[in-house]
Amino acid sequence: MDQVRNPYSPGAGARPSELAGRSSELADMDVALQRALIGRSGKSQLITGLRGVGKTVLLHEFGRVAVKRGFIYEHIEVRDAEQLPLLIAVAARKALVKLGGKKKAKGANRRALGVLKAFAQAHPAAASLQNESEVVAGVADSGDLGSDLGGLFEEVGEAARSLEAGVFLTVDEMHHLPSPALEALLRGLHRTSELGLPFVLAGAGLPSLPAVSEEARAYAERMFRFRPIGALATDEAASAVLAPAAGEGVSWKGAALARLYEVTQGYPYFMQEFAKQAWDLAEEGSDVIRPSDVERSIPLAMMELDQGFFQFRAAKTTEPERAYLRAMAELGPGIVRSADVATLLRKKTTQVAPVRDALMKKAICFSPRFNELAFTFPMFDQFMKRWMPSLL
Template sequence: MNPVTNPYAPGAGSPPPELAGRDAVREKMSICIQRVRLGKADKSIMLVGLRGVGKTVLLDQMMRDAEAQGVVAIRIEAPEGRSLPAALLPQLRLGLLRLSRLEKSKDYAVRGLRALAGFVGKLKVTFNDIEVGLDYEAEPGLADNGDLEGDLTALLEQVGKAAQSAETVVVIYIDELQYVPEPQMAALISALHRCAQQKLPLIVAGAGLPQLRGRMGEAKSYAERLFAFPPIGPLGEEDATDAIVKPAASENVAVDEDAVKLIVQYTQGYPYFLQEWGKHAWDVAEKSPITKADVEKASTEAIAALDESFFRVRFDRLTPTEKRYLRAMAELGQGPHRSGDIASELGRESSSLGPVRSSLIAKGMIWSPTHGDTAFTVPLFDDFMKRIMPGRDWLNAEV
């Protein structure tokens, strides 16, 4: 069939044609915004889940939903190796400038911009990656103590007061939140806690890997009372079916029931993989309907595409020792696995593998569902590891 009209959209953060199975979370966020706008307490939302479940797509859709409600939306990503202030301050500035154009919130917004100037003046030495324009002189004593937690709290308070005077809500959307270092995470949580105590309309919607919940709890013990952590997982059979059938139907193409079932089986309902299989099944099929035979033929190409992009880009960041650790996990199956079992597979003592395990957690490749357990953060990565490191030579080989 015509590849130009192929409706499926595999890609990092690419919105799918049918965002199936996420209505409840979107509604939860909408209610949160409406409550906070009215001065009522509610929890900020943190989306947690494995790679490929569509957290980024959902976060962006929630942002579009919020903008339709008239809120001031700020969107950042927290990549590895960059500080939270460096990512956050330029976007906070844009939000404050927007609020400063409204007569009823101008004074608070300008004071927020002065707080931002004070923050930068004191903390730019600590966070030397901060690059942000300053529109006003700093106000002495406002967000300029040189203490991240206190200054970020003072800054977000001013943002919240500006939003309150404008009768709106500021929502900060943060993707890949698990990469924020613990002291910076603690400062953010503390600042949000203070805003919640003052009933200021400023909340955060974040997204991260499953370890995010534990990391936030370690940063501040009250985090679990301040945030809701809806798990974002693979789609159930009905929603996965919709994700395949509805986009095709929009192009007047049918998908046989057996073909859909096979796609769901191959992908285990993970949204990214559903898009990949849908795309290749469409390209392979000569006409409507897309059949089971088409899906079987397309699967080879779908797996090859995943190996070269989704999986390979993560594999190439690993050291030889880290690759062997993950290969040992794959040998044991999908997981989760006990650290001792992984060590036994490698012929090593568990204690000697602690630094490797910690490095893989920091890189977002694995996480610990419970103490002593280890699981992949990337679905189907165990199968990929077996394909790229077959046999048993990997135990001693340089990769």
């Protein structure tokens, strides 16, 4: 079929033509955003889920809802704690500049830019921020990240409120933040939520979000709903596949759709990839995708996923790490016990602990419970078996 008109979009953060199965998250976010605009408290969301389930596209969709409601929207993706002050400072600056452009910048906006300048000077990681404003000292420049973020968010929220707007910030890949940085962020946010300011943050990350102190956890529970997302149910998966095709006048045979669901288990990234390949392989000029198209697309889609989605990260592992992953795969698709992996490798648990820790740091695995381990990618066990047919 016409590749140019192919409506499927496999790719990290690639907006699907049909965002299926996330209507309750979107509706709740819309309510929280509207409440923030009128100074009422509401719960934002922290989205967790395995790789490729659609966390990033959901954050961007939240952003679209926010813009419709009159918010300025900024998105950041964290890699480590060191960068956090700079990323936030850059996002705050962009938001303030956009707010300033909305109407003639008023006092609150100028003041917030001055507070931001002092914040950037107090946090060396953010020192490179360009800002021509005059420093406003004493609000966000103590050097303590949590309290300074509180001061900065308050100024940004005040500036937004004075212009009858709001600021919405999404933070992606939050699992990269170590506990102190996450705690600082939560402490900072708590301030704006207490004051009922229209500054809202939503986040996303792997299920391995770090543990935080009791106090920070209490803040988090007051400010956020924790939303795990995963594979799509059959009806949601059907709309993810059928709606984009229908837009191009194309339908799917029931058995073709059923086979697609079977091989992808409803995981969004996989569905986009397999549907894209099936479309490209279907006969030119046809307006229906048949089971044979899906069947022929399987090896191609699998190859694309292996090279793009799985190997992209797995390639950065060492040989002992790959042996560890392969042993995990042998033990099954779900949660495995660290002790069983060690036994399979004929090693003591303590001997392989550094390897396991390195894999968690690389975010290929996470520990859902003490002494247990799982892959952060759906169907990673099958990939490992394709990549390394036998145990080392």
